[in-house]
Amino acid sequence: MVNERMSSLPGNWNLRLKTPIGTLEIPYYFDQTTDGLHGTATSTSETVPLENLTVDATGDGSLHVTWQQKVTKPMRLNLTFEVTVTGDTMTGHSRAGRLPRTTVTGQRVDGAHTPQA
Amino acid sequence: MPGNADAGPAPTGLMRSLVPLSAQIVLFDGFDPLDVVAPFEVLAAGSDALGGELHVELVSAEGPRAVVSGTLGLSLTATSALDPNRPGYVIVPGASGPVDGDPDEGVVTIPVLLARFADSAAAPLLQRALDNPEITVATVCGGSLTLAMAGLIDGRNAVTHTLGMDVLDATGVNAIRARVVDDGDLITSGGVTSGLDLALYLLDREFGPAIARAVEDLFEYERRGTVWHPGGRIPAAS
Numbered sequence: 001m002v003n004e005r006m007s008s009l010p011g012n013w014n015l016r017l018k019t020p021i022g023t024l025e026i027p028y029y030f031d032q033t034t035d036g037l038h039g040t041a042t043s044t045s046e047t048v049p050l051e052n053l054t055v056d057a058t059g060d061g062s063l064h065v066t067w068q069q070k071v072t073k074p075m076r077l078n079l080t081f082e083v084t085v086t087g088d089t090m091t092g093h094s095r096a097g098r099l100p101r102t103t104v105t106g107q108r109v110d111g112a113h114t115p116q117a
Numbered sequence: 118m119p120g121n122a123d124a125g126p127a128p129t130g131l132m133r134s135l136v137p138l139s140a141q142i143v144l145f146d147g148f149d150p151l152d153v154v155a156p157f158e159v160l161a162a163g164s165d166a167l168g169g170e171l172h173v174e175l176v177s178a179e180g181p182r183a184v185v186s187g188t189l190g191l192s193l194t195a196t197s198a199l200d201p202n203r204p205g206y207v208i209v210p211g212a213s214g215p216v217d218g219d220p221d222e223g224v225v226t227i228p229v230l231l232a233r234f235a236d237s238a239a240a241p242l243l244q245r246a247l248d249n250p251e252i253t254v255a256t257v258c259g260g261s262l263t264l265a266m267a268g269l270i271d272g273r274n275a276v277t278h279t280l281g282m283d284v285l286d287a288t289g290v291n292a293i294r295a296r297v298v299d300d301g302d303l304i305t306s307g308g309v310t311s312g313l314d315l316a317l318y319l320l321d322r323e324f325g326p327a328i329a330r331a332v333e334d335l336f337e338y339e340r341r342g343t344v345w346h347p348g349g350r351i352p353a354a355s
Contacts, residue, residue, distance in 0.1 A: 018221075020220075020228045020284050021220050021226075021228050021229050021232045022220035022221050022229070023221050070289075072268050073236075074232055074236065075228075075232050075235065075266035075267075075288065076265060076266055076267070076268040076271070076288045076289060077287055077288060078287060078288070078289050096284075096287035097283060097284075097286040097287030097288075098283040098286055098287065099283050099284060099287050
């Protein structure tokens with residue numbers, strides 16, 4: 001029986017985050033496998049695995065999620081993410097080095113739990 | 118090689134004096150004029166002092182063309198295509214434009230100009246230049262940030278304009294606060310006028326101090342700042 005109050009991460013999401021050269025819209029895919037939770041981010045030219053992906057329940061049904069990733073397009077950046085997942089919505093921040101952190105918002109994409117084409 | 122411990126890694130001047138050296142300064146849309154003209158004139162004057170042994174040229178990744186700078190429409194002409202096979206130097210300037218403003222609203226800020234250049238035909242040519250042991254890649258101001266955005270100098274020691282140091286660090290470069298940073302085959306310098314100090318350092322490093330001093334006298338300019346290179350003692354915590 002699914003606890004409808006507990007948010008879950010696996011599936012397809014669309015995230016928006018601001019970089020020094022404009023807002024990026026990136027499809028993400030999270031997958032629960034036998035060896036744990038994994039995630040990838042896909043841009044026009046690359047699929048990047050998420051590193052150090054951690055998920056904790058916040059006690060009110062939401063999830064606190066953190067990870068690191070590199071992007072190379074539209075520019076090379078090392079990013080750290082910290083977001084809260086509530087239902088089909090994700091809100092939080094990403095940080096690149098010493099730059100001011102920027103807002104991240106995400107929306108779950110309806111559909112089957114397979115990677116977006 | 119003659120001992121010259123203060124000038125970073127020993128230059129390969131002995132081998133390279135057998136081939137005429139090139140200094141290619143790369144123009145791109147929105148370049149900063151002074152980032153280009155300062156090293157251009159210093160190296161041109163250095164070439165005169167050497168009896169013409171250094172071939173200084175403005176180039177572009179797209180070949181010979183007029184290239185419009187980011188300052189009041191000033192235009193300079195690239196006379197040939199950037200060639201990553203010519204021994205010598207490839208010098209990358211930064212961009213001129215708004216610092217503030219929202220790229221999402223169409224403001225073409227300096228980071229946007231640099232990112233466009235990083236995504237252009239120049240990037241694979243600059244990669245080949247970095248891979249060529251006969252070429253030293255040098256940058257002024259945001260030129261280092263362009264290389265960093267293209268992923269070409271991951272983990273290297275480099276500097277850029279003060280305003281861009283946090284972005285440089287965020288790309289994975291070891292951002293060093295010094296006027297000129299000598300990382301061997303990559304020599305970077307800070308904002309704008311640092312191009313004067315970069316070019317004088319290149320003349321000193323390649324051809325010796327008498328050549329650099331001759332240009333300093335002609336231009337009534339004395340080099341500023343310390344040239345950083347890896348190694349050396351670390352200051353004690355205070």
